[in-house]
Amino acid sequence: MNTICPKCGSDDTYTFFDSILKTSGFHCDACNHDFGVNGPEENDLHKYEQGLSDFVYQRNHDGSTKMIEIHQTEKDTVLSCRIIKGMSISQAQPITGFAPMFDQIKVLLIEKLFFLDWEEEMRDEESKDESEHYSLTLSFNNGIKEIKKTATGKMPSYLTVLDQLFDSLFQGFSENAGK
Ligand SMILES: [Zn+2]
Numbered sequence: 251m252n253t254i255c256p257k258c259g260s261d262d263t264y265t266f267f268d269s270i271l272k273t274s275g276f277h278c279d280a281c282n283h284d285f286g287v288n289g290p291e292e293n294d295l296h297k298y299e300q301g302l303s304d305f306v307y308q309r310n311h312d313g314s315t316k317m318i319e320i321h322q323t324e325k326d327t328v329l330s331c332r333i334i335k336g337m338s339i340s341q342a343q344p345i346t347g348f349a350p351m352f353d354q355i356k357v358l359l360i361e362k363l364f365f366l367d368w369e370e371e372m373r374d375e376e377s378k379d380e381s382e383h384y385s386l387t388l389s390f391n392n393g394i395k396e397i398k399k400t401a402t403g404k405m406p407s408y409l410t411v412l413d414q415l416f417d418s419l420f421q422g423f424s425e426n427a428g429k
Contacts, residue, residue: 285367301392374403
């Protein structure tokens, strides 16, 4: 199976290598976009991974709002998580020493889920379902500009992977939330 395009969800894709620009990546024939482009200079995906210091994820789904924040400093990397359901807010004990896991999340997000190529703002005009929503903001400590992406109603193809990841991390926590 081909790699799924992060923009349109099609698998009508192929890999390419550009010997002049020294870049490699994927091209989607369905929407005619490149994605996952990696190479020197501004295409160096590792720069994004190295500089990523703050991850702020908000996910509204199924009547609840999940907030996940990862903050990395020189001293420590801390994950905090909140779930809001109706009037009740549950906050988990922040997890310290999260750096190794955060490193894995960075690679997953940038190289496997192609977050840089997700649509900046997706909106399903037909459905008025505002309760299905996500926003993800990444901040960097190496001069890369903050990146924020959101969607309402219609979600990007790779978002389920993030949801599954965090659901598995917080299974016990989310089961008890709002009770
Ligand atoms: Zn596409």
